[in-house]
Amino acid sequence: MLRRLLLKQASASRHLLSTKTPQSTSHPLLHKHLLFSSSSQSQTPQSTSVEHVDDADNNQASSTISIDRSCLYNPPAHSHEPTTDSELVKHLKDVIKFRGGPISVAEYMEEVLTNPKFGFYITRDVFGAGGDFITSPEVSQMFGEMVGIWAMCLWEQMGQPEKVNLVELGPGRGTLMADLLRGASKFKSFTESLHINMVECSPVLQKLQHQNLHCTDEVNTGGSVKNKTISTLAGTPVSWHASLEEVPSGLPTIIIAHEFYDALPVHQFQRASRGWCEKMVDVAEDSSLRFVLSPQPTPATLYLMKRCKWAAKEEVEKLNHIEICPKAMDLTHIIAKRISSDGGGALIIDYGLNGIVSDSLQAIRKHKFVNILDAPGSSDLSAYVDFPSIRHSAQEVSEDISVHGPITQSQFLGSLGINFRVEALLQNCTYEQAESLRTGYWRLVGEGEAPFWEGPDEETPIGMGTRYSAMAIVNKKQGIPVPFQ
Numbered sequence: 001m002l003r004r005l006l007l008k009q010a011s012a013s014r015h016l017l018s019t020k021t022p023q024s025t026s027h028p029l030l031h032k033h034l035l036f037s038s039s040s041q042s043q044t045p046q047s048t049s050v051e052h053v054d055d056a057d058n059n060q061a062s063s064t065i066s067i068d069r070s071c072l073y074n075p076p077a078h079s080h081e082p083t084t085d086s087e088l089v090k091h092l093k094d095v096i097k098f099r100g101g102p103i104s105v106a107e108y109m110e111e112v113l114t115n116p117k118f119g120f121y122i123t124r125d126v127f128g129a130g131g132d133f134i135t136s137p138e139v140s141q142m143f144g145e146m147v148g149i150w151a152m153c154l155w156e157q158m159g160q161p162e163k164v165n166l167v168e169l170g171p172g173r174g175t176l177m178a179d180l181l182r183g184a185s186k187f188k189s190f191t192e193s194l195h196i197n198m199v200e201c202s203p204v205l206q207k208l209q210h211q212n213l214h215c216t217d218e219v220n221t222g223g224s225v226k227n228k229t230i231s232t233l234a235g236t237p238v239s240w241h242a243s244l245e246e247v248p249s250g251l252p253t254i255i256i257a258h259e260f261y262d263a264l265p266v267h268q269f270q271r272a273s274r275g276w277c278e279k280m281v282d283v284a285e286d287s288s289l290r291f292v293l294s295p296q297p298t299p300a301t302l303y304l305m306k307r308c309k310w311a312a313k314e315e316v317e318k319l320n321h322i323e324i325c326p327k328a329m330d331l332t333h334i335i336a337k338r339i340s341s342d343g344g345g346a347l348i349i350d351y352g353l354n355g356i357v358s359d360s361l362q363a364i365r366k367h368k369f370v371n372i373l374d375a376p377g378s379s380d381l382s383a384y385v386d387f388p389s390i391r392h393s394a395q396e397v398s399e400d401i402s403v404h405g406p407i408t409q410s411q412f413l414g415s416l417g418i419n420f421r422v423e424a425l426l427q428n429c430t431y432e433q434a435e436s437l438r439t440g441y442w443r444l445v446g447e448g449e450a451p452f453w454e455g456p457d458e459e460t461p462i463g464m465g466t467r468y469s470a471m472a473i474v475n476k477k478q479g480i481p482v483p484f485q
Helices: 002-024 028-036 087-099 105-114 141-157 175-184 203-212 301-309 313-317 326-342 387-397 409-415 418-426 431-445
Strands: 047-051 064-068 164-169 194-199 215-218 228-231 236-241 253-258 267-272 275-283 289-293 321-324 344-353 362-365 368-370 380-382 401-408 447-449 462-464 468-475
Touching (some): 087 105, 087 275, 087 289, 105 380, 141 344, 141 409, 141 418, 141 431, 175 203, 203 236, 253 326, 301 321, 409 431, 409 468
Antiparallel strands (some): 215 228, 401 468
């Protein structure tokens, strides 16, 4: 009796599974498994097969169902072994394990630079001699002054509007904007029209910018209007935003992006026997981070195809590596749309190429190049800017947009009058100040090692004049901006 009852229960269970199996393919997880069935072996999700065997009472054909476990969370393996991994490295490994596979170089770069807790830009001041690298504004006050002249000239071409949004993307310590406002402070009609908008995601750098712009916070007792922050350098209001989209629209806008594009995350592709494969970051068997190639096309391949269409066939065929930056393309779309609708222009100054970028991603720690995967979060990561990609991305948006350049930084600064500025400054300074001015001038406009240097060889100033380039995106109504005529 008991044996017959057990056999009936088993038969009922088998019948229940067999009747539900056809419907189970509509479940999202099982549907995803069917999509993976044509993939390569390395991309097939883990599954458990349950086989149903005929019994003596019911001669049914055997059937198999698969349970896709790829979307289930696998907690990190518990271990009592000591580890030297930083919190960011642990986080990266957890992300890779949670995804069930490697992450793109762009995802790695974004986590390393801007992770809210451990990101390189979020947790420290990385600029200047005591940081990891020196930017042009940190070299000499003349750089910010020349950018201020460019902004003022564009403002005049715009018809001298009474209100203008002056936006800086990634302002660092705020040195460029501070020098710009000091240099322009005598031109009251210009500075009184400005509302400064600093696009900065780092709380540490926001505090430095507040300090270097000599800001004061005016408390509004009425309650209906937000408190104002004013830079006492020129009496201009200042606001901070996490992204360009947060900057209020509706006013003519001047955007400055100095060494901002080079820090946007890039996707790297390598030519293989099966075509272009994206380079990814994975965890090796010894628990270290390593590079691998994707076995299948990735979403970023769409941007790769788009970029290759913008290039000559011969240019692409000679390359074995290509870097693309979807975020640079998307950011340029946002800039171009804003300029098209509100008027104004954008100035982009960065190091890069006037062509497809091959393999430029680098890590810098304490002014020295290090391995990209070495101690993530302790080094700056940057890549060459693809200037043609910026041009094409801007031109996609509107026929009201014109793009000019790139020209070298030396040409840009020279045309704006940096030679006259350094001569004027040299007339009223000490010997030490004169040496600093000459050194800063060479670094901004020179090429290679400074010929006048008499100090230690390891401190020889290296000119950035031809390594950095300038490009402008403007509304056509304003004509061609200086000095791109």
